[in-house]
Amino acid sequence: MGVGLSILTRADVERREHELLSPLAAFSDASVGRLVPEQADALRTCYQRDRDRIVHCKAFRRLSHKTQVFLAPEGDHYRTRLTHTLEVAQIARSVAAPLRLNEDLTEAIALGHDLGHTPFGHTGEGALSRAIARWRGLDPDGDEGRRLFRHNEQSARVVDLLEKDGRGLNLSREVVDGIVCHTGSQRAATLEGRIVAVADRVAYVTHDIQDAERAGIICEAGLPSVVLERLGSSSSQRIATMVADLVSTSARRGDIAMSEPVWEAMMELRSWLFENVYTQSDAKVEEPKANGLVERLFMHYIGHLDEVPAEYRLHDSDAPEVQVADYISGMTDRYAIRDYERLFLPRAWRR
Numbered sequence: 001m002g003v004g005l006s007i008l009t010r011a012d013v014e015r016r017e018h019e020l021l022s023p024l025a026a027f028s029d030a031s032v033g034r035l036v037p038e039q040a041d042a043l044r045t046c047y048q049r050d051r052d053r054i055v056h057c058k059a060f061r062r063l064s065h066k067t068q069v070f071l072a073p074e075g076d077h078y079r080t081r082l083t084h085t086l087e088v089a090q091i092a093r094s095v096a097a098p099l100r101l102n103e104d105l106t107e108a109i110a111l112g113h114d115l116g117h118t119p120f121g122h123t124g125e126g127a128l129s130r131a132i133a134r135w136r137g138l139d140p141d142g143d144e145g146r147r148l149f150r151h152n153e154q155s156a157r158v159v160d161l162l163e164k165d166g167r168g169l170n171l172s173r174e175v176v177d178g179i180v181c182h183t184g185s186q187r188a189a190t191l192e193g194r195i196v197a198v199a200d201r202v203a204y205v206t207h208d209i210q211d212a213e214r215a216g217i218i219c220e221a222g223l224p225s226v227v228l229e230r231l232g233s234s235s236s237q238r239i240a241t242m243v244a245d246l247v248s249t250s251a252r253r254g255d256i257a258m259s260e261p262v263w264e265a266m267m268e269l270r271s272w273l274f275e276n277v278y279t280q281s282d283a284k285v286e287e288p289k290a291n292g293l294v295e296r297l298f299m300h301y302i303g304h305l306d307e308v309p310a311e312y313r314l315h316d317s318d319a320p321e322v323q324v325a326d327y328i329s330g331m332t333d334r335y336a337i338r339d340y341e342r343l344f345l346p347r348a349w350r351r
Helices: 010-020 046-055 058-065 081-096 103-112 121-135 151-166 173-180 191-214 225-230 235-253 260-278 287-303 320-329 333-344
Strands: none
Touching: 046 103, 046 173, 058 081, 058 151, 058 333, 081 103, 081 191, 081 235, 103 173, 103 191, 121 287, 121 320, 151 173, 151 320, 173 191, 191 235, 191 260, 225 260, 235 260, 287 320, 287 333
8 A cells, every 4th residue: 555645734833843943943833923813724834824925915926027226127137126035035044944943934024025115126215205205395315204115114014004905914923023124223023034134135235246247337356355255256155155154153142143254245245336336327327217207106196196096095094195105116117117108108109
């Protein structure tokens, strides 16, 4: 007789977590829960369920047509917000596994961390902040005006309120905490969330070099010597170095951290990218167009709230600027361009 397949239930997985994971891990059966209590799944832990909800949601699918760094790139090999998200998830799991932390929670946070990103990347994020500031009568270039729209906070808003036609995904609070805290000064409550925050940086400082080189803006040999010496002379070497250092240093300290030499080299690379890629005219040539497009869409919809889809008007009825920002931030680059053309360009000029 053949050997039958046995079923691994949620309870089995939760029990195995306690046998295999570090005492510092976030255990699935110890989650603080969801905003709205739900009956547990028979097969999946709460974090596995959250991961699946994120992968199947509309906001996740839209990431494939949202800019990472380069606006309107010519070529099929440039990163999008989706490919960046997948790279962050891979790097984060590569760190969580040897530290015996919860890979499912790590992956869920990584897959959801950029769901609230705007079209046109950080350019769109800044444009929405300025538009909201002007609407509220604030200085769009002041400290408060520049912080009115943040993609990490919007990502949490997407999963808590906007997805599923305004009902939200009702994720575990540890996942939402990790999403909010993946950028900025506030650290995630879980080690898994802290891994994602570092993995996000590891991913973008590495792949932005490849995209900039593909665009002809930089060459590998021009990287700072400290980066080449401490991290390596190729993308795969740099990722391997940073992941290995992150694992070994975190294991020693009991918290998520890199050694000082590797952290300094990574931050040096980040600063170099800002000087040589992110603020260079060749990389920013489309920014004025993107800024104007987003701000003009905002002004149109703030004056025509009836044209904003109903799912974005279910919340914050006393703050129309928030409803409009919810709608515009969910647009892909190409949808925003088509919508702009539909609203503002004569038919004969449209693509």
